[in-house]
Amino acid sequence: MATKSLATWALALQFSNLTASVIEIAVNSVSNWAGCAIAGYEQPASVHAMDAMLPFVVPQGNSTILGTDLSVDAQTAAFINGIASHADDYDDTHRDNPIHPSGPVMSALLAVAEWKGSVNGEEFLAAFVAGVEAECKIGVAVFPEHYNVGWHSLLTFSLDITSTVGTVGAAVAVGKILGLDVAQLQQAISIASAQVIGMHESFGTETKPFHVGRAAQAGLMSAVLAKAGLTGSLEGLEAERGWSHVVSTRENLTAEIDTLGSVWEISLNTFKPFPCDRIMHAAIDGWIQIHDQAVQKQLDVTKITNVTARCHPRVLFLTDDPEPTTGLAGKFSVYHAAAVSLLFGQATPTQFTDEAVQNSTVVALREKVKVTSDDAVEEHESFVAVEFEDGTKLEVHVEHALGSYENPLTTEQLKEKFLDQVGRVIGEDRATKSYQSFSNIVNYTDVADLVKEYKD
Amino acid sequence: MATKSLATWALALQFSNLTASVIEIAVNSVSNWAGCAIAGYEQPASVHAMDAMLPFVVPQGNSTILGTDLSVDAQTAAFINGIASHADDYDDTHRDNPIHPSGPVMSALLAVAEWKGSVNGEEFLAAFVAGVEAECKIGVAVFPEHYNVGWHSLLTFSLDITSTVGTVGAAVAVGKILGLDVAQLQQAISIASAQVIGMHESFGTETKPFHVGRAAQAGLMSAVLAKAGLTGSLEGLEAERGWSHVVSTRENLTAEIDTLGSVWEISLNTFKPFPCDRIMHAAIDGWIQIHDQAVQKQLDVTKITNVTARCHPRVLFLTDDPEPTTGLAGKFSVYHAAAVSLLFGQATPTQFTDEAVQNSTVVALREKVKVTSDDAVEEHESFVAVEFEDGTKLEVHVEHALGSYENPLTTEQLKEKFLDQVGRVIGEDRATKSYQSFSNIVNYTDVADLVKEYKD
Incomplete structure (x- = not known):
């Protein structure tokens, strides 16, 4: 029932269900992601991926490659922005788990919001939080709190959990915005979970941020495919030959899913003060x-x-x-x-x-x-x-590193980080404008306008 | 050294290295794949995937969606043709391993050959064989000959090996055609291997053929990304936290890779007489x-x-x-x-x-x-x-089922299968023409012409 419960909860989630502190950290997550994605376009991984994608890009798309004036189709934008957002290793991290939550979800969701249009800030944030909760719940469910010897720890160390769970997070967020019904979202989750992207061996190479871009794109396409009628399992997460049994021996998906809406994983998100592991x-x-x-x-x-x-x-x-x-x-x-x-x-x-x-x-x-x-x-x-x-x-x-859950960056420090990081790349004025836009996301009647504004 | 050895061997392989029997079964594999892909376009999985892809398709591409008059960009063609080729469960199977070898490799390779142009039949077949050898060697290396209890067999049963190895096969074939050097192909293999696509839980749904399409596309993009300069591990297959240790406990990659060119895996390919498991x-x-x-x-x-x-x-x-x-x-x-x-x-x-x-x-x-x-x-x-x-x-x-290694379909029976399967969909005349084209692939000076011919 884990897949169905997750899909049902995610589709029912409304902005009005979010507490003030959830909204605050969600907005901080959005703008921290945006800073990383805008500045990250200059990183070699992003530039190489964009060069590679050129022959496959729909030139008249309306989804923005952040940090550039290019607009392309949503799947390409999700891919490149996902890479850019992680290329500097400067993004965010879940307190209990090495998941970087915003990368796969935001990269997919913003691209789709620009593509579809008429997604308001509240809808956007609800979808974002749904995606983050989805990926973090299933991540916490399979990731060991202690690193045991044996194949189990080998597996969890060997997979890059940000992207292995990020495909599902992106599928949930996009599926919600695209109006999938529960059965379609169950299938989208299963299609996404059948793509286990990300190995530890890639760390220290440009393939690491590629994982995040590919997870964003794979999750987005899983939702689009399910909406178009491509059938999938209704129990991809919990089935005997499904996701959780491939990536772990732990079997507490149900227990984690049961805490949806009572324990907010996004409240455990932390932001990096330094651009490195x-x-x-x-x-x-x-x-x-x-x-x-x-x-x-x-x-x-x-x-x-x-x-x-x-x-x-x-x-x-x-x-x-x-x-x-x-x-x-x-x-x-x-x-x-x-x-x-x-x-x-x-x-x-x-x-x-x-x-x-x-x-x-x-x-x-x-x-x-x-x-x-x-x-x-x-x-x-x-x-x-x-x-x-x-x-x-x-x-x-x-005792508690700067940027950790116990000693977090304040909103003011996050703003400084954003302005420093983004200002280096697109100049101080546009950096200030883009911070204002992203940190004000909740008030937009159409999130697509947000990106246009700072580009002007 | 497994990744490097594989890349070195694959790039060095020439058509003149192929024995007559290897060429014969390679051509049979190509035309059997083509029959499945052309006829498979009518299957729901292919139609749903094509509907989903429409917003993301470059309309002026030159890679054909087989069974249609549509030409799109190479990554979309690889994706859809890959799905179509497996949608009818009528393709091919390795004797010792449930890998369906041609799907991921041919779907990627034909799309790229049409995109790049000027790939002759001999070059094409050498790249195809290189891709099939790559995926089957690594597949045989990790797949158990006997199904033991425990997590090991659970894993190998849980993953859809056609696509988990198919990404690598597609990357090798495409990398060869695109002229990657050894280090680039090592990285393409690693990027591909970091995408483990395909779970058993999808069987019986349209996500199963999706695995093959996604593997074809992922392998293709891995080669394109490596060529564009995206860096990856040089040892993605054998590294401690790389592919083989995630998908298996068996560690005989080196032994299998050592048999490249002496034991031809494609010689162990068999063709399905019935469209089902x-x-x-x-x-x-x-x-x-x-x-x-x-x-x-x-x-x-x-x-x-x-x-x-x-x-x-x-x-x-x-x-x-x-x-x-x-x-x-x-x-x-x-x-x-x-x-x-x-x-x-x-x-x-x-x-x-x-x-x-x-x-x-x-x-x-x-x-x-x-x-x-x-x-x-x-x-x-x-x-x-x-x-x-x-x-x-x-x-x-x-004792030996029709279509098994010991009781294989003859070339004449494969032709009958092709004409029956394809004739139902595009009519007898075009079916005959397309069989002639694909079965004559070795003589083309530009494989891109082959598809054009039967479409006319």
Whole structure:
């Protein structure tokens, strides 16, 4: 019944069912996604994908490739915007699960809202929240809280859960906007769930953001196909030979689906302060604090002789790359993150370019970094320390990293992040205008106007 | 090294490396695929998918939707032709593995050959064989020869292997035609392998042929993306967190890849004589023989009181549907297959329509069918028997079903199948013309002309 229950709940959800705090975090999620997608178009993955798509693009479409003046068909826009929104590794993350919730859902939904027209802000947000709840509920249902040995943990580590659940999230959001009935949405969910997109092996390559774009497009097309009459299973999620049994041994789909509308997964969404793998954020937070202390104490950060961090084991599992050579690889290197945080006191897109990764001072410092794993340290926690040539030692214990659920970015900080990120790419004025548009989404009578406005 | 070895071998393969028997079965595979794709356009799955795609289609493309006069962009043509080629469950099957090899590869390759132009028949066949070898080698490497209990067999039963390996096959064939270098093709393979498309739960719905279309399109796009510069892993198949470890515990990729060019997987391709799940073919073969005996003995087949079959356990695993209500479901019902084979002495597309499945005589007879599983019976073997009202008993032991590797359809029988299947849809004259074109593919200087010819 999980697929049917999910479809029924999603179609019944109204804007009036959303609490004030759900609306607030939904709007923050929308604008954080938009900042990533607009700025992300400049990333190589987005440019390469757009080049690849040109022969297949309907030129008279009305869905926007954010960050450009191009309008194309909705499936292409969903694909490219999805890639762009994740290309900088700067988006959002569910508290309990490495899902980046907005990417697949927003990329599909905005493209469809522009294509269909006449979708108002309240309808849009209700569909967005439905999609996020769908993907996160099924994600939480299959993702282990603890990483056991054996094939189960191998599987969950091997699949890129953002996109494996994101296809379903996108299908639910788009299906709701397109007016599918319950049985059609059940089938859309099943068609989407039959496409398991995203492997861990792609991390550190442009295929990682490709996963998100492909999930957005696959979910969108699943809804469109179901609406056109393509039949699918009515029980794709829970059936014995369906999704949950392929991606996990855990069987608590029903329990998670039962909490729809009472536990809001979107309330557990968090936003990245640094454009790199979230698992390193606690250590980065600590190293930036050390940088600031060093400045205050007039210590020369180029005179650091050794750097340590004691972290959750997933830090080394995911980011143990001592010699990255590209900005993209730097996003998955805890050694690079240490060096830039200590040297520059910040970790913005500027610190994750090819140039930054190849900078000789950065290279020299990253070679002095030692990271150890400790099961007793939480994911959002770190113990970092440095020693200077003169023997001075500085150390910081970060209990809850900046950007974590317990220490979240404020709406004001999210606005600053947006303006910095987007301003670099399309200029300050248009960045301000686009922030105003996206953060005001709830008041639009036609969401399609929103994108037009900031393009003008 | 598996990904690199595969890419290196595939790019080096020349038409002159193919043996005469490989060329013969490759050409038979091409024309059998074409018959399925041309006739398959009339199937509901293809029509629904085409309706869904209309808003996303480049109208001035030059890749043909077979069975129609429509030409669209290559990714849409690959998608729709892929669906059509599998919609009738009448295509081909690898001897050792339930892979239907031609669907994903041909659907992608023909669309690209029409798009790019100037691909001659020899180049085309070399690329086709490279794609089939790629998908079948990796399929054989992960698919168990024996169906063990536990998660391993659950996984391999749960995924639709035709499309999970077909994305890679399509990427290899298209990558070869597009002139990728080895590193680009390694990345195309990895991008393709990060998209695991196809779940068993979709069987009996239109999502099953959708898997093949989506695999063709995904593989095609993976090659196009890699050529455009989208980076991916160089080791997507064998990496610890890559494809083979997600879909299986078996680790003999290297051993299988090592046999490329010495053991030709395409030589193990077989062609379906009946448009339904292959696992029932041995029983159908036997029941048709019983029908023919009954006719000869002037026994009335509507007076049959019970029907039995002793079969390989996968027959009931896959086709234990006693009450199908649609032609599509009938393709996965051993009871329906028994009734039509006994009543009409044949199992052609006519016997798998909604009308045939709902026919009251058919319904009455299928209720008399008992099927038992026997581990000692091979997949291509069956023991079938019937009893008439007057007590007469007829029984048949089929050792090697018609269409199996040991009892294959001849080229002449394949031609008859093509003309029957395609003639029903586009008329006898055009069917004859299209058979001549596809079966003569090796002699074309531009494969794009081939499709044009039969359309004229």
